[in-house]
Each structure stands twice: as structure tokens, then as C-alpha cells.
Amino acid sequence: MVKLLIDTCVWLDISKTTKGEKVLDLLCEFLEREEVTLILPEIVIQEFDRNKDRVIVDAGKSLSSHFNKVKEMVVAHGDQDLKDSVLSQLNDINHKIPSLGENAFNSIQRIEELFEKSEKLTLTDEIKLRATQRAIDKKAPFHLSKNSIGDAIIIETFSDYKARNQAQEFKLIFITHNKNDFSLKNGNQKLPHEDLEEIFDSPKTQYFINLPEALNSINSELVEDIEFENDWDFEPRSFSEIMEVERELEQKIWYNRHQIRVQMIEEGKIKLIEREDFEIKTANRTIVKDIWEGALESAKKVEEKYGIENLYWDDFEWGMINGKLSALRWTIGDDWDNLDT
Structure with a gap:
């Protein structure tokens, strides 16, 4: 039984x-x-x-x-x-x-x-x-x-x-x-x-x-006479469902990149500058202070939404998350490998 x-x-x-x-x-x-x-x-x-x-x-x-x-x-x-x-x-x-x-x-x-x-x-x-x-x-x-x-x-x-x-x-x-x-x-x-x-x-x-x-x-x-394999696993997803997951993956990937920038600022590899000091030739090594403050606020919102404990993965898991975002964007008409956040 x-x-x-x-x-x-x-x-x-x-x-x-x-x-x-x-x-x-x-x-x-x-x-x-x-x-x-x-x-x-x-x-x-x-x-x-x-x-x-x-x-x-x-x-x-x-x-x-x-x-x-x-x-x-x-x-x-x-x-x-x-x-x-x-x-x-x-x-x-x-x-x-x-x-x-x-x-x-x-x-x-x-x-x-x-x-x-x-x-x-x-x-x-x-x-x-x-x-x-x-x-x-x-x-x-x-x-x-x-x-x-x-x-x-x-x-x-x-x-x-x-x-x-x-x-x-x-x-x-x-x-x-x-x-x-x-x-x-x-x-x-x-x-x-x-x-x-x-x-x-x-x-x-x-x-x-x-x-x-x-x-x-x-x-x-x-x-034996029931075709059960597709009953629940392969129902087509609605467009709104795809977009909801796409947005979640985008936010999590953005957060990961944000944390890398936090580390680079702490290590002195990226410097915070005033807006009037910004130059395009040093854009990869500098961040305008008020833009960074906005990024910190956005990061807090992501942490509150998903829980900070749910925003850290190993390299393999991050690869899976990036692959999922690329695949979802392809299904809605974007090019492959678009991982912009």
C-alpha cells in the first residue's frame, strides 16, 4: 500500500x-x-x-x-x-x-x-x-x-x-x-x-x-494508456510568466555585478568621483558618486525582495542563471547571449 x-x-x-x-x-x-x-x-x-x-x-x-x-x-x-x-x-x-x-x-x-x-x-x-x-x-x-x-x-x-x-x-x-x-x-x-x-x-x-x-x-x-509525460512539465509558458522570470534573473545578475563593483571599490580598483570630474576615457575605472548611491539603494531593494541569502551562488550556478536569461530573451525575439542588465 x-x-x-x-x-x-x-x-x-x-x-x-x-x-x-x-x-x-x-x-x-x-x-x-x-x-x-x-x-x-x-x-x-x-x-x-x-x-x-x-x-x-x-x-x-x-x-x-x-x-x-x-x-x-x-x-x-x-x-x-x-x-x-x-x-x-x-x-x-x-x-x-x-x-x-x-x-x-x-x-x-x-x-x-x-x-x-x-x-x-x-x-x-x-x-x-x-x-x-x-x-x-x-x-x-x-x-x-x-x-x-x-x-x-x-x-x-x-x-x-x-x-x-x-x-x-x-x-x-x-x-x-x-x-x-x-x-x-x-x-x-x-x-x-x-x-x-x-x-x-x-x-x-x-x-x-x-x-x-x-x-x-x-x-x-x-x-500504459495515459500519456502522462507532458501533462504538467511541458505546458507552454505564458508571455507574462516568461517576462516575470526574465526580470527576476536580470535583477539577480545585476546584483552579482554590483557586488563585484563593491569589491573593486574597496580594493581601490574603481574610484568614486564627482560628476564634474567624469571623463569617458576613465569610465571603466570610475563611478560618479550620486550614481553609485542610486545603485546602493537598488541593491537594497533586490536584497529585500529576494533575501540576501538567496543572492549568492557558485560559478557553476551563476553560469546556469546567465544561460537561463539568455534563453528566455531568445524566446521573446532577442539575440542569443544578450545578458545586458
Whole structure:
């Protein structure tokens, strides 16, 4: 027997798309065959209940917005001979969009039925204290500069359940889509963050970022007909999501270069000068004082946003970060190797 603790974000993602319906069908098959059971922290129930109405509304709204943009592009740039036919087909599809909200509603109902049959895990004072201690120690999921108390309570509930059932023979699996908070910081995101290694320290306790992959590891024969590889890992990113990450990488790379300038100023390799003393021929060895003061203020803002402890990496990790920025900029139409900040 395998017991699954599925993070709130996974349940919400399942309820959003038709792909999620297939994953839900697969999970129900495993439950009916008693291959797995579900363990469910109280906070997951609360978070799901708080977000489910938004998911239903967004299910139709998001696709409708993209759909209208497609129609605008067809009208503006489509082949004249094919335009009428394409628009006619798009209009037929447009009438089906409202049903996506209904699909989300049905998926949410099915999920709540699974919740009713799950083993509920009560939130104790001990779990709250350990989650709070993670915040004090800035351990994952508090390694980022944001309030992650809900995530900390979920992972500590999982850890508590593991500790209370050490003598049992069943396996425990934790599944999340929240790679930023729970996965390895710089490396294979299918592995848990370094701060969570003591929780996932044996083959009986496993970490997954893909529910179908977790089920496949339990009984691959039941998932042979499901194309699970692309369910969550390779969804196309939205432009706004790409730009958000591009901006984050740009700020972190700028901060790294700023710290190099701090060191060079301390070593006397770069001098601070008044604006009237600036000369283009010495620009590489001097910085105007008021410009430097602005840079120091910008550096403080970056530290406050990301946490100073999250702004230092070794040479390999910095190479990865620079490569990511170059790749993202290429996807939005820039030239390769543009690392300007």
C-alpha cells in the first residue's frame, strides 16, 4: 500500500483542464483498486475551498481571452481565401468555451468526494511550532522572501505523519507542483530541496512533482494508456510568466555585478568621483558618486525582495542563471547571449 499526500496546487491544477480530468480518472482507478490511499491535511482542504470558485471562473475566462486574440490575428493577418472558413470554425468552438467552467465545476465536485474518503490529518500545535521554526531558520519553503507558512504546515504535517508511522510497512509519497518552494534550488527539480532531505531520507518516503509519474512508479501497467509525460512539465509558458522570470534573473545578475563593483571599490580598483570630474576615457575605472548611491539603494531593494541569502551562488550556478536569461530573451525575439542588465 502507498499513501499519497497531494499538495493543494496539484488539486487546483487538476481541476483547471481536460488533461486534469484524465489524471483524476487515473487516480480514481488506483484508489478503486486499493493501490493507493489519500492522506489529507486540514490546511489542504481549507486552501482548496478558498480557491475553487476562482478556478471555475478562470477556466472559461482565460481561454476566452486567448481565443479572442486568435480571432483578431486571423482577421488581421489570415489568408483571405481561408479567413471565412477559419472564423466560422472558431465561432463554433467559441460556443463551447462556457462548458469549460462546467468541466472545472465537475472536477472540483469529484475532488471533494475524494476528500471525504481520505484520511484527514489534524493540524497540531507541534506542527505549527515546527513550521514556525522553519520560518525562523529560513529553511525551505522559507528560503524565498515570501510568506510560506501554508506550505511549511503541509510539509511538516507530512513529516509528522511519517514519524508517527515509522513502524508501518506502507510507503509515503508527497506530490507538489510548487517546485520553487519544495524542489532542489539549483539542479534537478524532481528532487526535494536540500532543507527537506531529512524528510525524504529513505525509499519509503518519496518526492514527486508530477502525479501521473508518481502513480507510474507504483504500478506502471495501470498508466500504459495515459500519456502522462507532458501533462504538467511541458505546458507552454505564458508571455507574462516568461517576462516575470526574465526580470527576476536580470535583477539577480545585476546584483552579482554590483557586488563585484563593491569589491573593486574597496580594493581601490574603481574610484568614486564627482560628476564634474567624469571623463569617458576613465569610465571603466570610475563611478560618479550620486550614481553609485542610486545603485546602493537598488541593491537594497533586490536584497529585500529576494533575501540576501538567496543572492549568492557558485560559478557553476551563476553560469546556469546567465544561460537561463539568455534563453528566455531568445524566446521573446532577442539575440542569443544578450545578458545586458
